[in-house]
Amino acid sequence: MSIVLAAEGGFNPLAVEPGLYVWTTIAFLTVFFALAKFVFPKLQEGLADRERKVRDEIKAAESTRQEAEKILADYKARVAAAREETSGMIEEARAAADKVRQELIARAEGDARLIVDKARRQLAGERERILGELEGSLAEWSTNIAAQIVRKELTPDSHKELVENFIADVRKSEAAAP
Amino acid sequence: MSDPTGQGVKGYARALYEIAQVEGDVARVSDELFRVARAVESNHELRRALTDIAIPFAGKEQLLQDLLGKQASPHTLNAIRFVISQGKARELVEIADALSHITAAETNKQVAEVRAAVPLSTEQKVALAQALNQATGYNVEIKAIVDPSVIGGVIAKVGDVVIDGTVRGKLEQLKQHLGT
Numbered sequence: 001m002s003i004v005l006a007a008e009g010g011f012n013p014l015a016v017e018p019g020l021y022v023w024t025t026i027a028f029l030t031v032f033f034a035l036a037k038f039v040f041p042k043l044q045e046g047l048a049d050r051e052r053k054v055r056d057e058i059k060a061a062e063s064t065r066q067e068a069e070k071i072l073a074d075y076k077a078r079v080a081a082a083r084e085e086t087s088g089m090i091e092e093a094r095a096a097a098d099k100v101r102q103e104l105i106a107r108a109e110g111d112a113r114l115i116v117d118k119a120r121r122q123l124a125g126e127r128e129r130i131l132g133e134l135e136g137s138l139a140e141w142s143t144n145i146a147a148q149i150v151r152k153e154l155t156p157d158s159h160k161e162l163v164e165n166f167i168a169d170v171r172k173s174e175a176a177a178p
Numbered sequence: 179m180s181d182p183t184g185q186g187v188k189g190y191a192r193a194l195y196e197i198a199q200v201e202g203d204v205a206r207v208s209d210e211l212f213r214v215a216r217a218v219e220s221n222h223e224l225r226r227a228l229t230d231i232a233i234p235f236a237g238k239e240q241l242l243q244d245l246l247g248k249q250a251s252p253h254t255l256n257a258i259r260f261v262i263s264q265g266k267a268r269e270l271v272e273i274a275d276a277l278s279h280i281t282a283a284e285t286n287k288q289v290a291e292v293r294a295a296v297p298l299s300t301e302q303k304v305a306l307a308q309a310l311n312q313a314t315g316y317n318v319e320i321k322a323i324v325d326p327s328v329i330g331g332v333i334a335k336v337g338d339v340v341i342d343g344t345v346r347g348k349l350e351q352l353k354q355h356l357g358t
Contacts, residue, residue: 139356143349147329150345154330159296162331166343167302170309170334173341 184276187269191276194257195284203253208281209321210254214246215274216323228267238262278321288316291335293325293344298332306332314339 154162198207218225224245228238242258261270282289290310292298298306303320310318314336329345 135356139353142356143353146352147346147349150349151329154295154345156296159294159330162343162345163294163296163298163302163306166332166341167305167309169343170306170313170341173313 184272186266187272187276188280190261190264190266190269190273191280194260194273194277195280197260198253198257201253203251204281204284206251207254207257208277210246210250211257211274212278212321213323214250214254214258215271219271220325228262228270235263238267278319282319285319286317287319288314288336290314290316290318290320291323292320292332293323293328293334294332295324295326295328295330295344297324298322306334310334310336310341313341 194207194211195204198204201207218228227233227241239259239262242255242262246255246258258270261267261273266273278289281287290307292303292306303322307318307320310316310320316336318336327346329349331344331347333340333342333344333347335341
């Protein structure tokens with residue numbers, strides 16, 4: 001409706017009017033100076049603060065990164081040292097275990113030798129004992145049988161002869177005198 | 179009660195000797211008691227009968243009378259009764275041996291305990307006594323014991339000296355030789 005009115009000789013927005021132009025320029029400059037006086041410095045200061053904070057944060061981040069890298073390097077060094085130390089300990093433990101194993105084997109071999117020697121000695125002793133008992137039993141049986149035979153064979157005359165032989169032997173044994 | 183020092187045994191033997199001396203029968207009592215001791219020593223039943231406390235004294239007395247009444251002198255029987263009545267039946271053998279030694283010592287003699295498988299004749303005893311006198315230097319009194327375990331021959335013990343001429347002794351030597 002308004003477009004129709006303008007075309008029909010009403011208000012033309014594109015038409016340059018000097019008064020409006022001046023006032024518009026004054027208003028613009030007023031606002032501009034007001035902004036430049038009061039707002040822009042604040043904005044500038046805010047931006048500078050912002051930039052400083054960002055720089056500080058970047059710097060802090062860099063510092064943190066460097067510190068982290070340093071910590072990481074230190075950690076890696078420690079891990080490496082620990083690994084080396086662990087490796088040494090494992091070697092030591094392995095050597096100690098090997099030594100203990102060798103000692104145990106040597107002790108077991110020694111014990112085994114002792115047991116075998118003892119068993120051999122016991123066996124030899126047992127053998128000697130059994131042989132001794134057998135010899136003793138054999139001697140006992142032999143003399144018992146001999147005694148029985150002699151007892152049967154002895155006559156009154158042989159008894160008499162034994163007694164007389166004894167008397168003769170006693171006569172000869174003056175050396176037995178105290 | 180035990181008598182480790184043998185003082186009790188010697189005391190009883192000395193008492194029996196004194197009694198026998200008063201009775202004037204020392205040699206016979208000593209000899210018979212020695213023989214009874216050998217019989218007690220070798221006969222387990224007799225030893226048990228004399229030492230068994232369950233058998234009353236009268237029973238033991240009757241047993242002695244039955245065994246020795248006709249052979250031994252009354253003095254010997256009285257001596258044995260005395261020992262048993264004193265509760266010393268277990269020491270009868272030791273007392274008899276001690277009496278033999280006292281008797282021999284009182285007559286300056288040494289007891290020769292002679293064991294043979296068969297009884298020795300009087301001639302053999304005399305010859306053996308002479309031989310032992312000569313060999314040991316003692317004036318020995320033969321106490322002969324018949325001991326079948328010697329098998330044959332004679333073993334004589336005079337004090338600490340032992341002269342073994344028995345078949346058993348020779349067999350023992352043989353056994354030792356075979357056993358080693």
